[in-house]
Amino acid sequence: EVTPLEKRYEDSFPIGAAVEPYQLEGIHGEVLKRHYNSIVAENVMKPINIQPQEGNFNFEEADKIVQFAKENDMDLRFHTLVWHSQVPEWFFLDGEGNPMVDETDPEQRERNKEILLERLETHIKTIVTRYKDEVDAWDVVNETIDPYASNDRGLRESKWYQITGTDYIKKAFETTRKYAAEDAKLFINDYNTEVEPKRDYMYDLVKDLLDQGVPIDGVGHQAHIQIGWPSIEDTRESINMFAGLGLDNQITELDVSLYGWPPTPAFANYDEILASGRLFDQAERYNQLFELYEELDDKISNVTFWGIADDHTWLDDRAEDYNNGVGKDAPFVFDPNFNVKPSYWEMMDYD
Numbered sequence: 001e002v003t004p005l006e007k008r009y010e011d012s013f014p015i016g017a018a019v020e021p022y023q024l025e026g027i028h029g030e031v032l033k034r035h036y037n038s039i040v041a042e043n044v045m046k047p048i049n050i051q052p053q054e055g056n057f058n059f060e061e062a063d064k065i066v067q068f069a070k071e072n073d074m075d076l077r078f079h080t081l082v083w084h085s086q087v088p089e090w091f092f093l094d095g096e097g098n099p100m101v102d103e104t105d106p107e108q109r110e111r112n113k114e115i116l117l118e119r120l121e122t123h124i125k126t127i128v129t130r131y132k133d134e135v136d137a138w139d140v141v142n143e144t145i146d147p148y149a150s151n152d153r154g155l156r157e158s159k160w161y162q163i164t165g166t167d168y169i170k171k172a173f174e175t176t177r178k179y180a181a182e183d184a185k186l187f188i189n190d191y192n193t194e195v196e197p198k199r200d201y202m203y204d205l206v207k208d209l210l211d212q213g214v215p216i217d218g219v220g221h222q223a224h225i226q227i228g229w230p231s232i233e234d235t236r237e238s239i240n241m242f243a244g245l246g247l248d249n250q251i252t253e254l255d256v257s258l259y260g261w262p263p264t265p266a267f268a269n270y271d272e273i274l275a276s277g278r279l280f281d282q283a284e285r286y287n288q289l290f291e292l293y294e295e296l297d298d299k300i301s302n303v304t305f306w307g308i309a310d311d312h313t314w315l316d317d318r319a320e321d322y323n324n325g326v327g328k329d330a331p332f333v334f335d336p337n338f339n340v341k342p343s344y345w346e347m348m349d350y351d
């Protein structure tokens with residue numbers, strides 16, 4: 001029996017995994033309990049699943065994950081209260097059922113904004129009140145930065161932004177803080193937080209919000225990364241920058257894709273992956289990454305993978321999209337049969 005991931009890093013931070021409810025049982029559940037001491041829902045706590053119609057909350061699937069965390073004494077991250085994706089359309093429709101973003105009358109726009117912020121408050125209040133005793137870390141807002149946005153602050157021009165400006169971010173943090181447990185931590189979560197210009201846009205945004213007294217506790221770094229990108233130096237710099245603002249950091253959605261940089265042809269299945277030798281490059285990446293996380297462990301309070309093992313990863317869909325329907329990815333430290341990979345040994349620092 002190999003050493004559990006969570007045991008190896010017990011002096012540094014919890015090790016988490018994103019899960020769908022079906023993975024709480026059977027072999028997935030066993031691996032989860034043995035290797036991980038923190039969990040997060042891959043999908044079932046997103047707005048579209050929790051409140052598909054206004055006032056119609058659906059907690060059934062989310063409850064299963066909360067219950068599992070409780071029974072097995074695991075930390076729980078909540079993902080995510082606010083996002084521009086996987087959010088139902090009703091949030092952004094006015095009383096007549098028309099898209100709020102199309103409204104041109106300034107007074108009606110102002111009323112629409114109030115309605116949307118009220119909906120946001122109700123959504124957050126209902127969820128946070130229900131799960132307050134179980135959740136350790138809340139992803140309050142997700143992916144608010146877009147370096148390609150046409151405004152000069154790199155703010156994502158989502159419907160939230162178009163209708164409320166940055167008020168939705170403030171309102172979300174204030175409402176979460178009001179109803180969450182005192183020791184629960186509130187995160188602003190995003191991808192590519194290691195690299196410029198996104199890192200700087202994020203820095204400027206959180207600094208500005210902190211100056212206004214908005215209760216942000218930390219930055220969640222999704223870390224959907226590649227073998228050769230981003231660099232360890234940029235990753236270190238990013239964590240240190242946010243820590244310099246007095247903020248906590250969590251690695252929230254870690255996976256190391258086999259695609260991207262350095263370039264590679266597509267793999268149609270796991271045998272092709274094994275034959276390529278690419279898993280050894282990935283292992284070296286895991287080695288450097290966890291060496292860095294350990295070096296910075298006073299600034300990082302959780303490291304969560306966006307899955308358990310290579311049998312189930314959202315990256316397979318992306319690999320297929322890029323490669324005309326053929327594509328398998330293998331981003332984790334366990335293979336599709338839950339056996340350890342070279343990346344496991346390197347993450348665990350075996351020589």
Ligand code: XIL
Binds near residue numbers: 042
């Ligand atoms: C992904 C899930 O893994 C997929 O199953 C779903 O189809 C789309 O969302 N950033 C995030 C996560 O914050 O919520 C996303 O999860 C992956 C990218």
